[in-house]
Amino acid sequence: MITRPFLLLLLILGLISCYCNAWPLPFPKKQSIESNPNITQYYWYNQILNHYDEQDQRTFAQRYWYNDLYYNYNKGGPIILYINGEGPVSGPPSSQQDATVIYAEALGALIVTLEHRYYGNSSPFQDLSTENLKFLTSQQALNDLANFVLDFAQNITNFNGKIITIGGSYSGALSAWFRLKFPHITVGALASSGVVNAILDFTAFDEWVAHSAGNDCADALRLVTKTAELYVLSGNGLKIKTMFNAQTLVEDGDFFYWLADSMAEGIQYGFHDQLCLPLINAMNNNGDMLATYANYTANVWGVYLGTPAEYATSWQQNTTHDIEKADRQWWYQVCTEFGYFQNAPSSGSIRSSFVNMTYHKDHCLQVFGLLKDGSQLWPDTEAVNYYYGGNHTAGTNIIFTEGSQDPWSRSSILHEEYATEPLFVVTCENCGHCVDLRGCPGGCSEPNNLFEVRNETLSIFSTWLE
Numbered sequence: 001m002i003t004r005p006f007l008l009l010l011l012i013l014g015l016i017s018c019y020c021n022a023w024p025l026p027f028p029k030k031q032s033i034e035s036n037p038n039i040t041q042y043y044w045y046n047q048i049l050n051h052y053d054e055q056d057q058r059t060f061a062q063r064y065w066y067n068d069l070y071y072n073y074n075k076g077g078p079i080i081l082y083i084n085g086e087g088p089v090s091g092p093p094s095s096q097q098d099a100t101v102i103y104a105e106a107l108g109a110l111i112v113t114l115e116h117r118y119y120g121n122s123s124p125f126q127d128l129s130t131e132n133l134k135f136l137t138s139q140q141a142l143n144d145l146a147n148f149v150l151d152f153a154q155n156i157t158n159f160n161g162k163i164i165t166i167g168g169s170y171s172g173a174l175s176a177w178f179r180l181k182f183p184h185i186t187v188g189a190l191a192s193s194g195v196v197n198a199i200l201d202f203t204a205f206d207e208w209v210a211h212s213a214g215n216d217c218a219d220a221l222r223l224v225t226k227t228a229e230l231y232v233l234s235g236n237g238l239k240i241k242t243m244f245n246a247q248t249l250v251e252d253g254d255f256f257y258w259l260a261d262s263m264a265e266g267i268q269y270g271f272h273d274q275l276c277l278p279l280i281n282a283m284n285n286n287g288d289m290l291a292t293y294a295n296y297t298a299n300v301w302g303v304y305l306g307t308p309a310e311y312a313t314s315w316q317q318n319t320t321h322d323i324e325k326a327d328r329q330w331w332y333q334v335c336t337e338f339g340y341f342q343n344a345p346s347s348g349s350i351r352s353s354f355v356n357m358t359y360h361k362d363h364c365l366q367v368f369g370l371l372k373d374g375s376q377l378w379p380d381t382e383a384v385n386y387y388y389g390g391n392h393t394a395g396t397n398i399i400f401t402e403g404s405q406d407p408w409s410r411s412s413i414l415h416e417e418y419a420t421e422p423l424f425v426v427t428c429e430n431c432g433h434c435v436d437l438r439g440c441p442g443g444c445s446e447p448n449n450l451f452e453v454r455n456e457t458l459s460i461f462s463t464w465l466e
């Protein structure tokens with residue numbers, strides 16, 4: 001199923017390794033890697049499938065990349081472990097706009113990044129049946145990272161023994177949790193928009209969409225939702241779905257979930273102005289709200305953020321692993337661990353009340369079926385928060401960053417609680433999810449504190465590396 005074109009290269013690199021000076025634990029020096037010929041090239045790591053069963057010897061191939069453009073193999077330096085989340089990876093951070101690259105350049109760090117198990121080319125199984133998905137847990141993923149980075153780091157010539165983790169969103173939570181679980185392996189973590197608080201009935205998400213949209217835009221979005229509901233309830237569902245190119249969403253719940261998500265993602269990813277300004281304009285001038293919204297979904301959302309097809313229950317029921325597809329895997333993670341079910345709040349909702357707990361519970365059932373004992377998958381978010389700490393994640397040297405308009409910030413850290421866990425909020429219009437790492441695709445409004453937050457982050461990193 002997985003071809004391994006570059007195993008040979010790894011073997012050659014392995015042959016030229018030498019065992020030189022003693023090295024402080026946990027990184028004995030092997031000195032085999034002294035340059036990466038092509039940073040966009042991926043390599044394979046042979047990973048343990050089940051870190052919690054000594055009798056299960058199975059392994060799978062996991063992809064990784066590394067960017068050593070800023071690392072001086074003669075002088076040595078730290079490693080930044082960039083943690084990936086719920087999707088395929090296309091390469092290591094390498095754009096000059098990317099904060100991870102800015103930090104690596106300033107610190108002379110080598111960036112290494114591992115694809116998350118079950119996503120992209122790193123799936124242990126070709127068939128993503130519910131049974132086969134059982135090794136898809138955040139705890140397994142954290143063990144993957146530890147296993148991998150310990151092995152990788154000992155091959156890097158003159159690595160100084162200091163690892164910083166960086167992640168955003170779900171992988172931001174993994175970054176914080178990695179520091180909790182493996183404090184002896186890292187010196188600190190950046191959790192950008194790290195969704196560390198598993199919330200079952202996540203109505204606060206929609207409320208923050210409304211807050212960030214602003215009153216006029218929130219009203220316009222509610223009007224679009226209401227009009228769409230009228231179509232569906234009067235038997236004209238297909239007509240409006242066709243208008244949005246969403247005919248594949250046969251189930252009305254899926255359609256309303258998509259409609260809500262396409263609005264929320266505009267805010268979440270910093271396209272506030274592209275979403276809101278035309279709608280407010282149409283609302284104030286008796287324009288056609290649905291046509292205006294359809295234009296946004298075609299020209300902004302559809303171009304940058306997704307396709308309606310992925311929202312269909314039938315799409316997610318398909319168990320064939322596809323390196324481009326991530327929806328079934330992510331739904332598995334929310335239906336078993338995190339919830340984050342973005343239900344309609346009882347008042348002032350942007351989204352349709354069709355998107356409620358009944359929808360989510362039914363969706364987990366439809367997509368993953370009944371278990372052997374007749375029950376269905378459903379997350380115990382309280383247990384997850386007991387395990388990791390939820391919004392009281394109590395570690396040391398963890399930086400939390402948020403975007404002021406990001407609805408996901410409601411499931412992250414909102415108050416500084418511990419002395420060595422600073423919280424920085426990047427504040428502006430269009431400051432969305434992971435804004436400190438990626439900036440604002442739609443343009444951050446001025447003034448904003450993006451560069452101050454990056455500078456603060458970098459100076460804290462420097463103290464960790466002293």
Ligand SMILES: *[C@@H]1O[C@H](CO)[C@@H](O)[C@H](O)[C@H]1NC(C)=O
Nearest residue numbers: 005037038039040041042091
């Ligand atoms: C680097 O690797 C990428 C991905 O495999 C490949 O497309 C590209 O041709 C390689 N570039 C060079 C110069 O070898």
Ligand SMILES: *[C@@H]1O[C@H](CO)[C@@H](O)[C@H](O)[C@H]1NC(C)=O
Nearest residue numbers: 014017030032045151152155
């Ligand atoms: C590190 O080097 C050893 C051989 O010295 C090799 O077996 C291993 O695969 C390497 N690990 C990584 C992640 O490159």
Ligand SMILES: *[C@@H]1O[C@H](CO)[C@@H](O)[C@H](O)[C@H]1NC(C)=O
Nearest residue numbers: 274278291292295296299300
């Ligand atoms: C459609 O959206 C594009 C991109 O946001 C915008 O440039 C264009 O003016 C919009 N057209 C209409 C008719 O609203």
Ligand SMILES: *[C@@H]1O[C@H](CO)[C@@H](O)[C@H](O)[C@H]1NC(C)=O
Nearest residue numbers: 314315318319320321322325
């Ligand atoms: C299931 O997904 C695979 C991989 O994307 C695709 O080739 C296949 O056509 C899909 N099956 C159905 C019934 O849609």
Ligand SMILES: *[C@@H]1O[C@H](CO)[C@@H](O)[C@H](O)[C@H]1NC(C)=O
Nearest residue numbers: 253353354355356357358359
């Ligand atoms: C809850 O969602 C279900 C499925 O989407 C829908 O049939 C039901 O009417 C919703 N309940 C309310 C109170 O809106």
Ligand SMILES: *[C@@H]1O[C@H](CO)[C@@H](O)[C@H](O)[C@H]1NC(C)=O
Nearest residue numbers: 197198199391392413414415
């Ligand atoms: C933690 O999250 C809960 C919601 O799950 C919220 O009620 C509480 O205020 C939050 N606590 C802090 C310190 O942010």
Ligand SMILES: *[C@@H]1O[C@H](CO)[C@@H](O)[C@H](O)[C@H]1NC(C)=O
Nearest residue numbers: 449450451452453454455456
């Ligand atoms: C960030 O730091 C750089 C280098 O130390 C400095 O030149 C720049 O003025 C700082 N920017 C802000 C906004 O603090």
